[in-house]
Amino acid sequence: MQYRIYRTTCFAAALLLAFAISAGSAHALSDKGYRALHNFSKVLHYIEENYVSEVDEDKLIQGAVQGMVSTLDAHSVYMTPEINRELKVDTTGRFDGVGIEVAVRNNSLVIVAPIKDSPADKAGIKSGDRIVRINGVSTKNMNLGEAVMKMRGSRGSRVTLTLYRDGVAQPFNVSVTRQIISVPSVRAQMLGDGIAYASISSFQQGTSRSLEKSLKELSKKGEVDGLILDLRHNPGGLLEQSVEVSDLFLKSGTIVSTDNKGKEVDRREATAQGTEPDYPMVVLVDEGSASASEIVAGALKDNGRATIIGTKTFGKGSVQTVIDLDDGSGLKITVAFYRTPSGRIINDQGIVPDIVVAAKSPEVAAKEAAAKSLADKVAPVEGDEEKEEKEEDEAKQKPAEKPPLVDYQKEKAIEFLKSKITSKKS
Numbered sequence: 001m002q003y004r005i006y007r008t009t010c011f012a013a014a015l016l017l018a019f020a021i022s023a024g025s026a027h028a029l030s031d032k033g034y035r036a037l038h039n040f041s042k043v044l045h046y047i048e049e050n051y052v053s054e055v056d057e058d059k060l061i062q063g064a065v066q067g068m069v070s071t072l073d074a075h076s077v078y079m080t081p082e083i084n085r086e087l088k089v090d091t092t093g094r095f096d097g098v099g100i101e102v103a104v105r106n107n108s109l110v111i112v113a114p115i116k117d118s119p120a121d122k123a124g125i126k127s128g129d130r131i132v133r134i135n136g137v138s139t140k141n142m143n144l145g146e147a148v149m150k151m152r153g154s155r156g157s158r159v160t161l162t163l164y165r166d167g168v169a170q171p172f173n174v175s176v177t178r179q180i181i182s183v184p185s186v187r188a189q190m191l192g193d194g195i196a197y198a199s200i201s202s203f204q205q206g207t208s209r210s211l212e213k214s215l216k217e218l219s220k221k222g223e224v225d226g227l228i229l230d231l232r233h234n235p236g237g238l239l240e241q242s243v244e245v246s247d248l249f250l251k252s253g254t255i256v257s258t259d260n261k262g263k264e265v266d267r268r269e270a271t272a273q274g275t276e277p278d279y280p281m282v283v284l285v286d287e288g289s290a291s292a293s294e295i296v297a298g299a300l301k302d303n304g305r306a307t308i309i310g311t312k313t314f315g316k317g318s319v320q321t322v323i324d325l326d327d328g329s330g331l332k333i334t335v336a337f338y339r340t341p342s343g344r345i346i347n348d349q350g351i352v353p354d355i356v357v358a359a360k361s362p363e364v365a366a367k368e369a370a371a372k373s374l375a376d377k378v379a380p381v382e383g384d385e386e387k388e389e390k391e392e393d394e395a396k397q398k399p400a401e402k403p404p405l406v407d408y409q410k411e412k413a414i415e416f417l418k419s420k421i422t423s424k425k426s
Contacts, residue, residue, distance in 0.1 A: 040064070070143065073334050074104035075320055081328030083145035097152040098159060098176045100125060101235030101290070102144060103316060109139045109147055111163075112314055113233040113288030116201045119176045125163070127233065127288035127314070132171055133162035145332075153178050188214035194225030195417055197410075200245070203237030203292040208244035215248075215276060225425075226280040226417040228410070229296075232310060236291025239319065243268045246299040249306070251275045255299045257343075258319055258336035265336055270303075280420035281306040282413045285353060290314035297351045298340030307420075308353040309413050317346025355416065361408045 029037065044064075048055060062080070069078045099118020100111050109131040114120035131139050134150045142150075151159055157178050164171045185207040188198040196218045198211060218224055236242075239256075246255045250270035257267040283306045285297050294313050300306035319336040338346045358365065 066143070069331065069333070073318070075144070075316075075318055076333045077143045077145050079145040079322075079330040079332060081330075083149050084322070084324070084328060084330035097148075097178055097181050098123075098161075099179075099181045100151070102131065102147055103290075103314075104144060109142065109144075112235040112290045112316065115181065115235070116199070116233055118181055119179050121233075123174050123176050125161070125174060125176075126165065127286065128166065130164045131161055132164050133160075135160055136162075155180055186210040186214050188218055190218055190221060190224075191228075191414065193418060194223055194421060195228065195414060196224045196226070197228045197230065199230040200234055200293075202234055203241040203245070205238065205241070207237070207241040208248065211245060212248060212274070224277070224279060225421045226282075227276075228282045228284060228413050228417060229300075229306070230284045230410070231289045231293040231297060232284050232286040232409070233288040234290070234293040235288065235314075236293055236316065239292060239295070242292035242295040246296050247271060248274065249276050249281065249300060250303055253303045254341040256295045256341070257339045259339060260336045270299075280417055280424060282417050283308050284409055284413055285310040285313050285351060286359065286409070287311055287314055289351075290316040294346045294351050295338055295340075298338075298344070298346060301351065301354065302341040302344075307355065307416065308351065309355045309357055309416065310353050310409050311356060311358065312352050313350040315346060315348045315350035317349070355412075357409050357412045359409060361406070364408075 044060065047060065048057070062078075066078045069076050098120045099115040100120040101113055101115070103110055103112050111120075111125060111127060111129045111131065113127045114125045131147070133139060134142075134147065137150065139147060151161075153159065155178055158175050159178060160173050160175045162171050162173050185202060185204045186198060186200055188196065188211075191197050196215065198214060200207060200211065215224070215227075243255050247270045251272045253270050255268040255270055257264055259265060281300070283297050283300055285293065285308060289297065289310075290313065294315070294317055297308055297313065301308045317338040318334045319338065320332050321335050323331040323333065325331060340346065340351075360368070
């Protein structure tokens with residue numbers, strides 16, 4: 001049954017009628033729900049009849065829906081037709097923007113990871129940075145869809161992000177030029193001594209095929225005795241691709257399961273067909289590894305197929321589905337949680353590496369800590385630093401940080417893998 005709504009009070013009445021018609025179904029409202037909906041209709045009526053200015057009925061209803069969805073969790077959002085249309089390009093691997101994945105955590109807009117070699121990555125933006133302003137507009141009460149829309153734009157235009165970073169006293173601005181983000185999902189090479197290296201930037205359409213093809217090409221150049229699979233700064237992507245990538249290295253066993261309201265609703269199992277040889281394997285992860293990356297890391301860790309090295313992952317282990325609504329808008333809603341083969345929940349927990357290795361060597365970290373301590377001692381003391389508006393107004397441009405000359409985590413992975421290869425051959 002469809003209703004054409006002319007007034008907000010009619011809308012509420014139509015809702016009540018719709019639920020009344022479905023009273024015999026399993027999804028009918030409870031008495032408590034009826035009372036709440038009746039109260040909702042009253043609020044709409046009083047606003048329309050008594051508010052000091054004319055109100056936009058569409059905005060009222062849209063605001064009510066947005067507010068309702070926002071009470072669920074940080075990843076469930078209502079998207080306007082414009083936002084819904086824009087976000088549908090995310091999984092194709094090509095779009096205009098700055099190249100970062102964002103999430104809401106503790107009511108803050110947090111950067112999960114900059115996509116490798118994207119404008120954001122080159123500008124020195126890091127996993128864990130909090131975005132407090134986008135082009136001067138506060139991100140308070142801004143949902144994910146709105147944030148993404150504000151950061152995307154025409155190629156060559158610039159966007160200024162005001163970031164707060166742990167360990168940095170004041171928020172700072174980073175200006176990034178938007179570009180076409182055409183992300184090569186897989187990059188692979190031989191490192192020598194029979195060690196292959198493959199990096200996955202995100203799980204897009206065709207990622208598993210690209211990885212399989214890359215590994216076959218490397219094996220033609222020489223025997224692959226071991227593999228480093230680099231999932232650092234990989235914010236995730238398509239569930240199916242994470243399952244297929246995991247299946248490349250597993251002959252059998254559970255890859256991932258999902259549950260809804262505490263009950264298992266899906267389980268993905270590995271198949272023997274097309275499985276890579278059983279060479280020693282390391283998976284590199286960090287705080288920017290999220291979602292699909294965590295599924296792969298968890299599957300290979302729990303099945304004993306790979307050793308996980310790096311730092312604890314982000315912990316974004318929930319399943320969202322997007323429902324297209326009649327007016328072109330969309331409802332992105334969390335429908336399940338991921339569990340690793342051992343039954344561990346990923347969401348808010350992350351994957352803990354088998355071997356914890358920091359991004360920087362102890363020597364480099366100690367030197368940086370000493371330099372920061374000295375700088376803090378000579379820096380002037382600022383009053384009232386906790387006031388967000390003052391901090392944001394005083395934000396200063398921060399130059400991009402130079403990447404470390406040595407990839408410490410990768411070097412440690414190579415050392416570990418060499419020992420495993422030697423042990424296997426002896």
